[in-house]
Amino acid sequence: MSEKRYIARSSEIAARKLGGEMVIMSAGDSRVFSLNEVATAIWEAADGRTPLDEIIANRVCAEFDVAPQVALEDAEKLVQELASQGILLVSDQPIMRSYFSLRETS
Amino acid sequence: MPCVTRNGRAFLFAGLSGAGKTTIARLAPPDATLLTDEISYVRKLDDRYYAFGTPFTGELARLGENVRAPIGALYLLAKGRDNKIEPIRPADAARGLLENILFFARDPELVKLVFQAACAFTGHVPVRRLTFLPDSRVWEMIA
Numbered sequence: 587m588s589e590k591r592y593i594a595r596s597s598e599i600a601a602r603k604l605g606g607e608m609v610i611m612s613a614g615d616s617r618v619f620s621l622n623e624v625a626t627a628i629w630e631a632a633d634g635r636t637p638l639d640e641i642i643a644n645r646v647c648a649e650f651d652v653a654p655q656v657a658l659e660d661a662e663k664l665v666q667e668l669a670s671q672g673i674l675l676v677s678d679q680p681i682m683r684s685y686f687s688l689r690e691t692s
Numbered sequence: 693m694p695c696v697t698r699n700g701r702a703f704l705f706a707g708l709s710g711a712g713k714t715t716i717a718r719l720a721p722p723d724a725t726l727l728t729d730e731i732s733y734v735r736k737l738d739d740r741y742y743a744f745g746t747p748f749t750g751e752l753a754r755l756g757e758n759v760r761a762p763i764g765a766l767y768l769l770a771k772g773r774d775n776k777i778e779p780i781r782p783a784d785a786a787r788g789l790l791e792n793i794l795f796f797a798r799d800p801e802l803v804k805l806v807f808q809a810a811c812a813f814t815g816h817v818p819v820r821r822l823t824f825l826p827d828s829r830v831w832e833m834i835a
Contacts, residue, residue, distance in 0.1 A: 605782035613800030
């Protein structure tokens with residue numbers, strides 16, 4: 587748990603926040619996902635530059651009543667799940683937009 | 693997705709196979725007009741959504757009337773033990789509509805446009821869950 591993790595939204599999706607929940611469609615295969623309020627906060631902060639633990643501290647623990655360690659463990663599971671669905675990118679390095687756009691279109 | 697107009701407004705009915713789409717179209721009262729029992733056509737004109745009749749027929753084998761009407765509501769259907777209408781969360785409204793859009797293109801940019809159009813629609817038009825018994829009294833609730 588020592589290394590930093592960075593997350594970025596895939597460019598191959600369409601997303602819209604509806605009534606506090608993020609609804610996401612994978613543009614490649616039209617699958618639809620919806621995120622609850624906490625997952626939506628993480629998704630919105632997934633800029634590729636902010637480490638996941640900072641996102642959890644600033645966007646989750648500051649706004650929702652949850653202990654940091656519990657929140658981080660849950661967030662790890664969430665980002666792995668979203669990454670396995672191909673809608674979120676996870677890396678131990680900051681993710682540059684040009685880098686992942688290139689990767690996804692190749 | 694069937695569409696029926698009554699008292700100048702159109703009502704769309706969405707649901708997976710077996711949810712009651714054909715049933716509710718069949719139960720429509722005599723003063724209602726069938727726009728389609730199979731594939732609805734919807735356009736936004738002057739900031740209002742309209743449904744248009746289409747010639748696509750489903751199980752009822754009845755052509756839709758060639759008329760249009762502003763859309764009053766989209767109902768997501770389920771069969772149940774009584775008739776009831778419930779509000780649904782905006783995210784579920786968008787998902788419910790997306791599951792019923794006929795769309796074959798594989799172009800990611802087009803998929804994104806369809807998604808945004810569906811979200812815009814559910815932001816404008818009331819979307820509710822309609823659970824119903826298969827008899828004509830359900831139409832007393834539809835407005």
